[in-house]
Amino acid sequence: xxxxxxxxxxxxxxxESLQQNGxxxxxxxxxxxxxFGVSAGILGLxxxxxxxxxxxxxxxxxxxxxxxxxxxxxxxxxxxxxxxxTGNTLAGLSSFVLTWTLFYGLVDA
Amino acid sequence: xxxxSTTVTVLSLLLLFHAGYSAYEFSHYLKHLTVNSDATxxxxxxxxxxxxxxxxxxxxxxGAKQLEPVSFAKWAKxxxxxxxxxxxxxERRPGYMNVTKLRDEYASAxx
Amino acid sequence: xxxxxxxxxxxxxxDWVLFPILLVMILVGILRHxxxxxxxxxxKQQDVLAIREQQSLARGASLRSNGKVxxxxxxxxxxxxxxxxxxDGIFLKDQEAFKNKDEPKAPANPLAEPGGxxxxxxxxxxxxxxxxxxxxxxxxxxxxxxGFILMKLPFPLTIRFKSILQSGVATRxxxxxxxxxxxxxxxxxxxxxxVYDILLGSNNSxxxxxxxxxMNPGMMAGGFQPGQDIxxxxxxxxxxxxxxxxxxxxxxxxxxxxxxxxx
Numbered sequence: 001x002x003x004x005x006x007x008x009x010x011x012x013x014x015x016e017s018l019q020q021n022g023x024x025x026x027x028x029x030x031x032x033x034x035x036f037g038v039s040a041g042i043l044g045l046x047x048x049x050x051x052x053x054x055x056x057x058x059x060x061x062x063x064x065x066x067x068x069x070x071x072x073x074x075x076x077x078x079x080x081x082x083x084x085x086t087g088n089t090l091a092g093l094s095s096f097v098l099t100w101t102l103f104y105g106l107v108d109a
Numbered sequence: 110x111x112x113x114s115t116t117v118t119v120l121s122l123l124l125l126f127h128a129g130y131s132a133y134e135f136s137h138y139l140k141h142l143t144v145n146s147d148a149t150x151x152x153x154x155x156x157x158x159x160x161x162x163x164x165x166x167x168x169x170x171x172g173a174k175q176l177e178p179v180s181f182a183k184w185a186k187x188x189x190x191x192x193x194x195x196x197x198x199x200e201r202r203p204g205y206m207n208v209t210k211l212r213d214e215y216a217s218a219x220x
Numbered sequence: 221x222x223x224x225x226x227x228x229x230x231x232x233x234x235d236w237v238l239f240p241i242l243l244v245m246i247l248v249g250i251l252r253h254x255x256x257x258x259x260x261x262x263x264k265q266q267d268v269l270a271i272r273e274q275q276s277l278a279r280g281a282s283l284r285s286n287g288k289v290x291x292x293x294x295x296x297x298x299x300x301x302x303x304x305x306x307x308d309g310i311f312l313k314d315q316e317a318f319k320n321k322d323e324p325k326a327p328a329n330p331l332a333e334p335g336g337x338x339x340x341x342x343x344x345x346x347x348x349x350x351x352x353x354x355x356x357x358x359x360x361x362x363x364x365x366x367g368f369i370l371m372k373l374p375f376p377l378t379i380r381f382k383s384i385l386q387s388g389v390a391t392r393x394x395x396x397x398x399x400x401x402x403x404x405x406x407x408x409x410x411x412x413x414x415v416y417d418i419l420l421g422s423n424n425s426x427x428x429x430x431x432x433x434x435m436n437p438g439m440m441a442g443g444f445q446p447g448q449d450i451x452x453x454x455x456x457x458x459x460x461x462x463x464x465x466x467x468x469x470x471x472x473x474x475x476x477x478x479x480x481x482x483x
Contacts, residue, residue, distance in 0.1 A: 011181070014177070014181040014184040032169055034415070034418075035162060039159070040374070042125070042154070042158050048375075051375075065170055065173075069170060069173060070176060076180070094410040094413065095413060097410075098408065098412065104372070104373075105234070105238070107129060107133050108372075215268070218267070218268045
């Protein structure tokens with residue numbers, strides 16, 4: 001056992017809270033990406049600008065989660081600090097495209 | 110969901126609805142006017158939409174379930190304080206167990 | 221930028237095609253979720269020996285991964301016991317068959333075992349619940365709503381998608397961004413996940429197994445497929461235990477405590 005494994009064995013991680021936190025992040029991502037789609041549709045964004053809007057919004061949500069949920073200490077709640085920035089970023093993309101298309105069509109009546 | 114996050118979310122949805130309706134009316138107006146039909150959405154609608162979106166994200170993150178500490182020690186400590194220790198089954202073991210009887214049962218099941 | 225021929229869509233397309241498809245797909249998803257819940261049969265109770273046969277493998281794996289919390293002497297005795305038992309096959313359900321194992325036997329039929337049958341039926345149910353509504357919806361849309369343009373996508377696609385997205389619309393030069401109801405169906409199929417998450421909670425089965433999360437539990441449950449020769453698994457598990465090096469975690473616990481409390 002090397003030093004890292006040993007440390008992990010002495011201070012184990014709780015898989016249940018990891019799962020719970022992953023679920024929380026996933027839920028926030030999917031709900032917000034739906035609303036991002038609505039906004040992108042209302043703004044009438046097209047092609048690349050829409051996807052840029054999605055990634056910008058996702059980054060904004062990551063920042064909010066970093067500040068409000070993890071209180072600036074993501075390692076307390078995730079295995080690595082980058083999980084809160086990159087985790088599940090593509091989970092809401094299909095929902096985003098759906099509501100984007102829907103509202104793009106609705107607004108441009 | 111706390112009161113603040115619910116209020117913020119509802120407010121943002123109202124704003125978003127208003128922005129969407131304005132954009133809809135605007136596109137109607139353009140079609141009837143037929144002057145410069147390639148005008149984009151006016152600035153106030155853009156601002157309203159973006160503010161509503163940001164508010165919605167804020168409300169959702171604020172109202173999300175509290176994250177749980179990933180360190181097993183801290184997590185178990187929190188649970189134990191609520192009286193839901195993950196090791197409760199070890200702490201409330203029966204003091205006496207009739208092993209002979211259980212063995213007999215096992216042996217008869219094996220046959 | 222090349223501007224597409226500007227089409228103006230009838231608003232009644234929106235009211236009588238776009239919204240109905242969306243609504244029906246959401247409702248079908250919710251229905252599918254509850255049907256899946258209803259169809260879930262509780263796991264059948266197996267007898268003691270069958271459970272032991274399956275779980276002893278887990279016992280070996282558990283010793284390998286958690287052995288570090290027991291002292292070396294305990295680990296050694298468990299190791300010796302498990303290896304011997306695995307090799308002698310004493311956890312096997314069918315001792316008679318094990319003793320006569322040199323005789324050639326027919327390959328086990330997974331359907332013959334009660335557990336295997338159950339698993340097959342469950343998989344079949346899951347597939348039915350997913351495939352039947354999908355086929356019905358697709359033919360419904362094809363029957364009622366084909367042959368016209370329904371909406372405009374906000375992003376351009378390559379010309380290759382034209383035949384799929386504009387199926388039934390006989391216009392050669394129309395921009396690919398104008399699509400028919402079938403594309404709206406596909407967008408819904410993939411994009412409604414979030415809506416279900418909001419409506420039904422995150423552990424729903426409305427997506428109908430489109431997601432990986434829905435498929436995993438069945439695979440992870442046993443790690444044991446019926447029809448496999450379990451004795452071979454025992455032998456490899458015995459070998460794995462043999463190779464495990466044991467390191468006792470509480471070895472230097474005194475030093476660690478003193479260090480932790482700065483004594």
